[in-house]
Every structure is written in structure tokens, then in C-alpha cells.
Amino acid sequence: MLKNIDLTREVPKAEYKRLKGDANLKLAALQRQSQALGIPIIVVFEGWSAAGKGTLINEMILPLDPRGFSVYSARGPTEEDAFYPFLWRFWKRTPTRGRLAIFDRSWNRRLVTDRVEGLIKGERLRQSFDDIRSFERQLGDEGVVIVKCFLHISKNEQKRRFDALRSSPATAWRVTEKDLRQHERYNEYLAAAEEMLTETDADYAPWTVVEAHDRRFATLKIFGTVIEALERGVAAVERKAEVSALSTVEPVSAGNMFKTSALDHVDLSKSLTPEEYAARLKKAQAELRELEHEIYLRRVPVVIAYEGWDAAGKGGNIRRVTQNLDPRGYEVVPVAAPNDIEKAHHYLWRFWAQMPKAGHITIFDRTWYGRVLVERVEGFCTEAQWRRAYREINGMEQHMAHFGAVILKFWLHIDPEEQLRRFREREGMPHKQWKITDEDWRNRQKIDQYREAVEEMLYRTSTPYAQWTIVESNCKRHARVKVLETVCKAIRKRIG
Amino acid sequence: MLKNIDLTREVPKAEYKRLKGDANLKLAALQRQSQALGIPIIVVFEGWSAAGKGTLINEMILPLDPRGFSVYSARGPTEEDAFYPFLWRFWKRTPTRGRLAIFDRSWNRRLVTDRVEGLIKGERLRQSFDDIRSFERQLGDEGVVIVKCFLHISKNEQKRRFDALRSSPATAWRVTEKDLRQHERYNEYLAAAEEMLTETDADYAPWTVVEAHDRRFATLKIFGTVIEALERGVAAVERKAEVSALSTVEPVSAGNMFKTSALDHVDLSKSLTPEEYAARLKKAQAELRELEHEIYLRRVPVVIAYEGWDAAGKGGNIRRVTQNLDPRGYEVVPVAAPNDIEKAHHYLWRFWAQMPKAGHITIFDRTWYGRVLVERVEGFCTEAQWRRAYREINGMEQHMAHFGAVILKFWLHIDPEEQLRRFREREGMPHKQWKITDEDWRNRQKIDQYREAVEEMLYRTSTPYAQWTIVESNCKRHARVKVLETVCKAIRKRIG
Numbered sequence: 001m002l003k004n005i006d007l008t009r010e011v012p013k014a015e016y017k018r019l020k021g022d023a024n025l026k027l028a029a030l031q032r033q034s035q036a037l038g039i040p041i042i043v044v045f046e047g048w049s050a051a052g053k054g055t056l057i058n059e060m061i062l063p064l065d066p067r068g069f070s071v072y073s074a075r076g077p078t079e080e081d082a083f084y085p086f087l088w089r090f091w092k093r094t095p096t097r098g099r100l101a102i103f104d105r106s107w108n109r110r111l112v113t114d115r116v117e118g119l120i121k122g123e124r125l126r127q128s129f130d131d132i133r134s135f136e137r138q139l140g141d142e143g144v145v146i147v148k149c150f151l152h153i154s155k156n157e158q159k160r161r162f163d164a165l166r167s168s169p170a171t172a173w174r175v176t177e178k179d180l181r182q183h184e185r186y187n188e189y190l191a192a193a194e195e196m197l198t199e200t201d202a203d204y205a206p207w208t209v210v211e212a213h214d215r216r217f218a219t220l221k222i223f224g225t226v227i228e229a230l231e232r233g234v235a236a237v238e239r240k241a242e243v244s245a246l247s248t249v250e251p252v253s254a255g256n257m258f259k260t261s262a263l264d265h266v267d268l269s270k271s272l273t274p275e276e277y278a279a280r281l282k283k284a285q286a287e288l289r290e291l292e293h294e295i296y297l298r299r300v301p302v303v304i305a306y307e308g309w310d311a312a313g314k315g316g317n318i319r320r321v322t323q324n325l326d327p328r329g330y331e332v333v334p335v336a337a338p339n340d341i342e343k344a345h346h347y348l349w350r351f352w353a354q355m356p357k358a359g360h361i362t363i364f365d366r367t368w369y370g371r372v373l374v375e376r377v378e379g380f381c382t383e384a385q386w387r388r389a390y391r392e393i394n395g396m397e398q399h400m401a402h403f404g405a406v407i408l409k410f411w412l413h414i415d416p417e418e419q420l421r422r423f424r425e426r427e428g429m430p431h432k433q434w435k436i437t438d439e440d441w442r443n444r445q446k447i448d449q450y451r452e453a454v455e456e457m458l459y460r461t462s463t464p465y466a467q468w469t470i471v472e473s474n475c476k477r478h479a480r481v482k483v484l485e486t487v488c489k490a491i492r493k494r495i496g
Numbered sequence: 497m498l499k500n501i502d503l504t505r506e507v508p509k510a511e512y513k514r515l516k517g518d519a520n521l522k523l524a525a526l527q528r529q530s531q532a533l534g535i536p537i538i539v540v541f542e543g544w545s546a547a548g549k550g551t552l553i554n555e556m557i558l559p560l561d562p563r564g565f566s567v568y569s570a571r572g573p574t575e576e577d578a579f580y581p582f583l584w585r586f587w588k589r590t591p592t593r594g595r596l597a598i599f600d601r602s603w604n605r606r607l608v609t610d611r612v613e614g615l616i617k618g619e620r621l622r623q624s625f626d627d628i629r630s631f632e633r634q635l636g637d638e639g640v641v642i643v644k645c646f647l648h649i650s651k652n653e654q655k656r657r658f659d660a661l662r663s664s665p666a667t668a669w670r671v672t673e674k675d676l677r678q679h680e681r682y683n684e685y686l687a688a689a690e691e692m693l694t695e696t697d698a699d700y701a702p703w704t705v706v707e708a709h710d711r712r713f714a715t716l717k718i719f720g721t722v723i724e725a726l727e728r729g730v731a732a733v734e735r736k737a738e739v740s741a742l743s744t745v746e747p748v749s750a751g752n753m754f755k756t757s758a759l760d761h762v763d764l765s766k767s768l769t770p771e772e773y774a775a776r777l778k779k780a781q782a783e784l785r786e787l788e789h790e791i792y793l794r795r796v797p798v799v800i801a802y803e804g805w806d807a808a809g810k811g812g813n814i815r816r817v818t819q820n821l822d823p824r825g826y827e828v829v830p831v832a833a834p835n836d837i838e839k840a841h842h843y844l845w846r847f848w849a850q851m852p853k854a855g856h857i858t859i860f861d862r863t864w865y866g867r868v869l870v871e872r873v874e875g876f877c878t879e880a881q882w883r884r885a886y887r888e889i890n891g892m893e894q895h896m897a898h899f900g901a902v903i904l905k906f907w908l909h910i911d912p913e914e915q916l917r918r919f920r921e922r923e924g925m926p927h928k929q930w931k932i933t934d935e936d937w938r939n940r941q942k943i944d945q946y947r948e949a950v951e952e953m954l955y956r957t958s959t960p961y962a963q964w965t966i967v968e969s970n971c972k973r974h975a976r977v978k979v980l981e982t983v984c985k986a987i988r989k990r991i992g
Contacts, residue, residue, distance in 0.1 A: 038840070040840075040841075080853075082854075083795075083797075083853035083854040083855070084851065084853055084854070084899070085851075085895050085896060085898065085899035085901075086899075087848075087895060088848055088849075088851060091844070091845060091848035091849065092845075092848065092849050094841060094842060094845055096837060096840035096841055097840040097841075098840075123622070124898070126619070126622050127898050131891075131895050131898070134888075134891045138842060138844070138888050138891070139842060141884060142842050144842075299579070301579075341592060344534070344536075344592035344593040344594075345536075345590060345592055345593075346590060346634060346635060346638050346640075347638075348587070348634070349587060349588075349590055352583075352584055352587035352588065353584075353587065353588050355580065355581075355584060357576075357579035357580050358578075358579040358580070359579070388637060392630075392634050395627070395630045395634070399581050399583060399627050400581055402581065402620070402623050402627070403580070403581035403582075405581075
């Protein structure tokens with residue numbers, strides 16, 4: 001969940017003032033409503049040293065009724081705490097109905113700091129993942145609204161901040177030996193944080209990564225996230241029922257514009273000349289042919305998943321991947337709407353059945369991600385269903401990864417103008433007219449909702465074992481070569 | 497879940513015929529209803545070799561519409577299967593809406609046979625637990641009714657059956673080398689089965705242990721279990737809502753009389769003479785005093801939980817345990833109905849807060865099990881809440897066990913006659929009148945419902961890390977000595 005994140009996002013001062021004013025009022029009102037309805041709330045702040053947790057927590061509590069919340073700072077267990085199992089001190093601090101508990105660091109510390117520092121590992125580390133999931137699930141089952149924020153800054157930004165603090169005697173003490181050690185081992189911490197975010201992300205306790213270089217941006221994003229979670233909590237209690245599919249696309253608070261985006265900064269101008277294309281394509285295809293043989297001998301299964309906008313060029317791209325392959329070693333599975341038999345099963349059923357066997361490649365032309373894309377946007381499943389689908393999908397991919405599979409997921413990205421150009425072109429060419437349907441035009445109308453769904457998919461299902469690759473596809477030549485080369489690289493890496 | 501089980505239960509032939517006829521009709525009707533409502537059903541048969549899985553599966557399918565079910569025999573992965581991750585072949589076989597899939601052995605094989613045979617261990621074994629839980633949860637979330645039966649026979653019974661089969665050339669081939677190996681390692685298999693039952697028991701996919709010495713008993717128990725699960729599934733779909741608390745105590749099908757009972761065969765005539773009592777009490781108290789010191793030095797926390805019928809003698813029993821202890825090393829926590837602050841938290845919150853710290857003993861006079869006893873029977877929580885409480889409670893106790901705690905749970909058992917005698921005695925003695933209230937008499941009225949709740953509690957929360965001990969308490973002297981000696985033994989075992 002930390003890949004493809006643009007940490008440089010900013011909010012100008014004037015804009016901030018206006019939005020922050022609104023957000024203050026909204027948050028205060030929601031706190032009163034939650035008190036009246038007896039909804040307990042937990043907000044967790046995790047993230048890098050010097051990411052600004054203290055400042056941001058202060059911002060958050062300013063508009064709140066001070067009788068309604070508590071802030072807990074959990075930098076490490078006290079001597080007393082050490083006499084108890086690690087979740088004990090957090091259970092003690094879970095909020096009563098109607099109250100808000102803010103945790104400055106939390107139980108998750110065990111999965112990152114304690115882990116990287118070698119205080120916990122192996123079986124005990126696995127137990128901690130289980131214990132934490134079970135803890136959060138129990139609270140969620142009883143109606144606690146749980147918001148978890150991870151404040152993210154880059155290694156360079158962290159260094160800049162440490163240097164600034166250390167340059168003045170008044171603040172130098174704030175940078176500890178431990179902080180510096182963390183900085184040196186930034187990449188190890190990053191990997192541990194990534195696993196924590198993946199493994200403990202759940203519909204009842206989702207993670208929000210907060211880009212924290214710009215304090216104003218981070219503040220507004222946190223406010224937006226908390227406001228949205230509380231709105232959902234209040235709505236659920238008021239309806240005394242599961243939030244229905246109809247509410248899926250309701251316009252939400254300020255949160256939206258601060259959502260993490262993997263698509264905003266994709267450079268769609270990337271392109272290849274025909275000559276360069278021909279040379280690199282040929283080379284990559286030849287290599288993939290050899291690798292196909294290698295994985296067959298070593299019985300490595302390979303999953304290649306294609307998703308992307310309509311007319312992004314999936315078909316042509318897939319053809320370039322398979323063009324030179326031995327047809328006995330791969331299969332292309334086109335995924336349409338489920339048929340009646342498939343509809344009568346769990347939505348993942350048909351994909352399980354089509355997974356490659358050891359030594360083979362399966363290429364999916366559209367995938368199980370339909371659940372969190374078209375089914376979400378069109379209301380073909382309930383909100384509860386698509387929300388838990390992220391975890392279910394990650395579970396399936398993890399199971400394949402445990403089995404030794406290489407998993408590649410490509411999002412073929414084009415901008416709306418390019419899409420329109422291609423739609424028009426198809427309409428104008430008799431042999432391509434079949435490719436453009438009324439549905440394509442309808443989907444285009446809902447582009448904002450689709451985009452939101454795509455962003456959330458890229459965010460919640462980018463896992464250490466199954467990364468998304470965003471493929472700039474305005475230039476088809478570039479897109480084809482990028483996919484081929486990415487596939488080759490991943491397989492090469494796997495077979496060492 | 498395999499402790500305290502009476503494997504010798506039988507059903508007479510005449511009784512069997514009558515009940516089986518009813519059960520056949522009921523099961524057939526429920527199958528039709530499930531078909532009409534589109535409810536998918538999975539029934540899993542696991543258990544010992546020679547426990548009679550084949551015969552019992554045949555019994556079960558006889559009354560069914562053959563177009564509505566499939567039987568899958570999964571003795572091991574085929575050569576083809578081995579090319580896929582282990583859940584792959586089971587995903588393929590999950591039933592469509594309205595169909596019933598019966599598994600003769602299943603994915604659980606991995607957690608027992610494969611584990612004991614050393615085919616899977618360590619990290620991969622842990623992953624398999626996770627994968628299986630996630631698999632069953634996904635199906636449960638989508639409305640699949642899941643019934644899991646474990647056919648249980650003793651080591652002696654297995655030997656008897658193998659011998660019988662081998663004594664005739666016509667059947668000798670049915671006993672394989674593998675079967676004999678399993679028999680030799682019965683205790684290892686037992687421990688693995690116990691962990692499987694504990695770790696994969698869930699509200700959406702509960703385990704039923706079937707006493708399989710008597711074929712008639714086993715058949716009826718399986719029918720009862722499947723019938724009850726289908727009735728619940730049908731009711732849930734028809735109400736399109738969570739089953740409400742009001743349905744908790746609805747009289748259920750034939751299943752009830754075949755429930756596993758830990759209480760039926762408790763020998764309440766056990767007693768001690770005053771002289772024997774005095775001697776053993778003194779000895780055990782002295783030993784516990786020494787052990788109290790030991791655990792303090794070694795920082796071992798000890799949890800002693802008391803539950804039992806009203807007037808079973810908890811108070812007096814606890815006093816004998818603590819009589820000789822250093823008061824700085826232990827605490828007695830009396831548990832009453834939750835106060836307002838406690839009510840405003842998760843029900844486990846207050847117990848987390850009272851857990852012993854390392855090196856100390858905490859004795860709970862009534863416990864967190866109130867959730868699945870009084871709260872269940874009196875409707876103070878919803879059915880969904882108490883059903884998931886077994887897993888939540890096991891989770892809490894496991895967390896304590898991970899931390900190194902010794903956990904002892906005592907059920908003080910008396911029969912209704914003895915209870916009545918004690919109630920009357922209390923009423924007749926002025927200084928004991930406060931001990932008997934209208935509530936006690938009211939609880940007595942609901943004795944059958946309480947008993948059902950107690951049996952299910954003993955069954956679902958007897959785990960490898962926190963066993964229940966049933967204490968025969970008609971004779972208070974016996975009960976006190978048994979608790980003291982059990983505590984000493986467990987602590988001795990722990991500190992080695």
C-alpha cells in the first residue's frame with residue numbers, strides 16, 4: 001500500500017483555511033452525534049518518526065469536546081505493562097460507548113518497531129498478527145468505529161527533518177538514538193510497515209496512508225478520513241442495518257479529494273518510436289520464450305492479470321505477450337460477466353478453477369477485480385461484499401504465492417481524451433465497430449466513480465506478494481514493451 | 497473438544513427406527529427447501545480410519561434427492577491436484593446455490609494427516625490454518641451452510657475394528673499400512689485433531705464431534721446436526737436477517753438429545769471421609785503455598801476460573817484454595833452483573849483488565865463465561881453475539897497462554913436434587929438466608945436451557961491451552977481437594 005504514492009501533494013494556505021473551517025464544524029457535530037448514539041471510536045496514529053504525529057493529533061482534538069476523548073501515547077510498554085500480555089494495556093484503553101480514544105502509536109508497534117529491532121520474530125510474530133486481527137475484529141463486531149492512519153514520509157524528508165531539529169540546541173534533544181537507527185534502517189522499516197498495512201487491513205478496520213510531507217494536506221486528509229468513517233458509523237447505527245449497496249456512490253465529505261492516488265501522476269506521455277519498439281519487443285519476446293521453458297522445468301506457476309480502462313488496449317497487449325510463446329505452456333482466459341453457474345457460486349470460485357497449474361502461465365483478460373470495479377460501481381453486489389472483497393482477493397493471491405506462484409497485475413491506463421479518440425476511431429472503422437458498445441459509452445459517464453474504485457483497488461490490493469504495475473498506455477508501443485519486460489524481470493527474479 | 501467425551505453412548509434398535517424415520521423425512525424436506533431458497537450446503541466428514549465414514553455418508557444420502565448433491569472423496573491430492581495450491585481442488589468443488597456437497601475427508605486433512613506425517617510444518621502449517629479459516633469464512637459470508645463432523649473412536653475401538661477386518665481375507669485388504677501407522681501414532685493424531693478442532697471452530701463453520709462407537713447413535717447425531725444447521729440456514733434466509741436472540745431457546749430438532757455431553761456421566765457419588773479430607777487438604781495447601789512462591793520467582797501468571805451451578809459451593813471452595821496463601825500473591829475477583837461503565841465496553845474488557853500479572857494468581861468467582869451462560873439463556877445478548885463469543889473467549893485465553901499463563905477452569909457440578917436440598921437448607925438457616933434469592937429459584941426453572949448452554953461451553957472452550965475440569969461437588973470435601981490438587985499439578989507441570 002506504500003508503493004506508487006505521491007508524497008509531494010500540497011494544499012495552498014487559503015484553500016486550507018476554508019476547508020479546515022468546514023472540517024472542524026463537521027467533526028465536532030459528528031462527535032456529538034456519536035456521543036448521543038453511543039458509538040465508541042478508535043483513531044490510531046502510526047508512522048515514521050518526525051512525520052508529525054504530535055502536531056496532527058493536536059490539530060484533530062482542537063475542535064472536539066474535551067470531555068469526550070482521551071489521547072494515549074504508547075511509545076513502549078511501561079515496567080508495569082511488561083507484566084502483562086501485550087494487548088492487555090490496549091484493551092484497558094478501549095473507549096466506552098460514545099467516547100473517542102486516540103492512540104499515538106499503538107499495538108501495531110509490535111509488528112514494525114519490535115519486529116525490525118529483533119524483539120519479536122518467527123512463531124511469536126505470526127501469533128501477534130493473529131492476536132491483533134482478532135482484537136480489532138472483536139471490537140468491530142461490537143460496533144467500534146476504527147480508523148487507522150499511517151503517516152508516511154520519504155527517507156530524504158525524514159533526514160531533512162532530523163537535520164533541522166538537530167541544528168538548534170533547543171530541539172536537538174528531540175532526535176533520539178533510536179530515531180537515527182530507524183532512519184538508517186529505513187528500508188527494513190518500510191518493508192515491515194508494508195506487511196503490517198497489508199496483513200491488518202480489513203473492512204472493519206481499514207488503513208489510510210497519509211502523505212505527510214505537507215502538514216496542511218495531512219491534516220485535511222486525516223479530518224476527511226475520520227469524518228467519513230464517523231458518517232458511515234452514524235448511518236449504520238441509524239439504519240440499524242448493513243449499509244446498503246445504494247449508498248455506495250453517495251458523495252462523501254472532504255475526504256475524497258485527499259484520497260491516496262496512484263493515477264494522478266502517471267506520465268502518459270511516455271512513448272516509444274517504432275524502431276525502438278521493434279527492437280525491444282523482439283528481444284523481450286525471445287527472452288519470455290526461454291523463460292516459459294524455464295518455469296515449466298521448475299514448475300513455477302505464473303499469473304498475469306490485466307485490468308484497465310475500456311479501449312486501453314488489453315487485447316493487443318496480450319497478443320504481443322503470447323505471440324512467441326509455446327501454446328502448450330500458457331492459456332488466455334477472457335473474463336466476461338459470470339454465467340448462471342458461476343453466479344450460483346462464490347464470486348472467486350471460477351477464478352480458482354482457472355488458476356495456472358505449476359509450470360504454466362495463465363493470462364487473465366479482466367479478472368476477479370470485477371468485484372471491486374464494475375460490481376461495486378454498478379451496484380451488482382452490496383457494499384459489505386465489495387468492502388470485504390479486498391481481503392478475500394488478497395487471501396487468494398497470497399495462497400497462490402505460498403504455493404510459489406509469480407503474480408503480475410497490470411493496470412492499463414489511458415486518459416479520458418485518449419479513450420474518446422479511440423471510441424470515435426472504432427466507430428469510424430467498420431471492422432472495429434463491434435468493439436464499441438453502448439455499455440462503453442455508459443461506463444464513460446461514470447468515470448469518476450470508476451476512477452475512485454480503481455484507486456482504492458490499487459491501494460488495498462498492492463501487496464508484497466502481488467504488486468500492481470501501472471502501465472502508461474496512451475502509446476500502445478510503450479505499453480506492450482513495458483508489460484513484456486516487467487513479466488520477464490519478475491520471472492527472472494523468481495527463478496534466480 | 498475431544499476430552500470428557502463418552503464414546504460408549506448407544507441407541508436401541510426400536511428407538512432408532514422411529515427416530516430415523518422422522519429424521520429421513522425432515523432431512524428430505526429441508527433439502528427441498530434449501531434448493532428452493534438457493535442455499536448452498538457443505539457437509540464435511542473427518543475422523544479416524546475405521547470410524548465408519550463410508551457407511552454414515554451412505555446413510556445420509558439415502559433420503560436425499562440424488563439430483564441435489566455430490567459426494568467427493570478426497571483421500572489425497574491426485575497427480576493433477578499436486579500441480580495446484582492445496583485449496584484449489586476444494587474451491588472447484590464448492591456447491592452452487594441450492595446444492596449439497598459432501599466431503600469424505602477434506603481440506604482439514606492437511607492439518608492432521610499431512611502434519612503428523614511430517615509433510616507440512618512450521619510456517620507452512622500456520623499458513624494452512626490461516627488459509628482454511630479464510631476459505632471457510634468467505635463461504636460463510638456468502639451464505640453457505642457449513643457442517644463439519646469429526647467421527648471419533650477410541651484407540652481400543654480402532655484396534656478392535658482393524659482386527660475384525662483383518663481376520664477375514666475378504667476384508668483384510670481394507671486395512672492399509674497407512675491405517676496401521678495411524679493406529680500406532682494414535683496419540684499424535686489425537687493431539688493434532690484437537691488443535692484442528694479448536695483452531696478452526698467458528699460460528700460460521702462449527703465442528704461437531706460424533707461419538708462413533710455405535711453406528712445408530714452416530715447416524716442420528718449426524719442427521720440431527722445437519723437438520724439443525726439447515727433449519728437455521730432456512731430461517732436466516734427467510735427472515736433475511738440475523739437470527740435474533742429470541743430464537744435462542746427454540747426447541748430444536750432431534751439434534752439435541754445427541755449432543756455431546758460432558759456432564760451426563762459425571763460420577764457425583766465421589767466423596768471423601770473427613771479424615772482423608774483433612775490430610776489431603778493440608779498437604780495440598782502446603783504445596784500450593786510453595787508453588788505460589790515459585791511462580792512469583794519465575795513470573796508465571798496463573799488464572800483460576802470458577803463456574804458452576806448455584807449453590808455448588810464456589811465460595812467455600814475458593815476459601816480452601818486461598819486459606820494458606822500469601823495474600824500479596826493472589827487476588828479473588830468476584831464477578832457480578834456488569835456495571836454501567838463495564839456495559840459501555842466490549843464484554844471482555846473488564847476481564848482483560850483483571851487478568852493476573854506475571855508471577856501472580858487471580859481467582860475468578862464466576863467469569864467471562866457469563867456471556868455464553870446467563871447472557872445466552874436470559875437473552876441479554878443476541879444469538880450472533882454468544883455464538884461468536886466461543887471464538888473470542890478462546891482467543892483471549894490463547895493470548896494469555898502465549899504470554900505463558902497457566903489457565904485452570906473449574907465447573908463445579910451438582911445434581912438438581914442436591915441443589916434443591918441446599919436451597920432448602922439455606923432457607924432454614926437464618927445466617928444463610930441471604931445466599932438464596934428469588935433469582936436462584938427462577939434459574940432452577942430454566943435448568944434445561946442452562947444445562948444445554950453449559951454443555952456447549954464445556955465443548956467449545958476446552959482447548960489445548962485452557963482445559964475445563966469438571967469437579968464433582970455433591971461432596972464438598974471431594975470438590976475442594978480435587979480443585980487444590982488439580983491446581984498444584986498444573987503449576988508443577990508448567991514450572992517443570
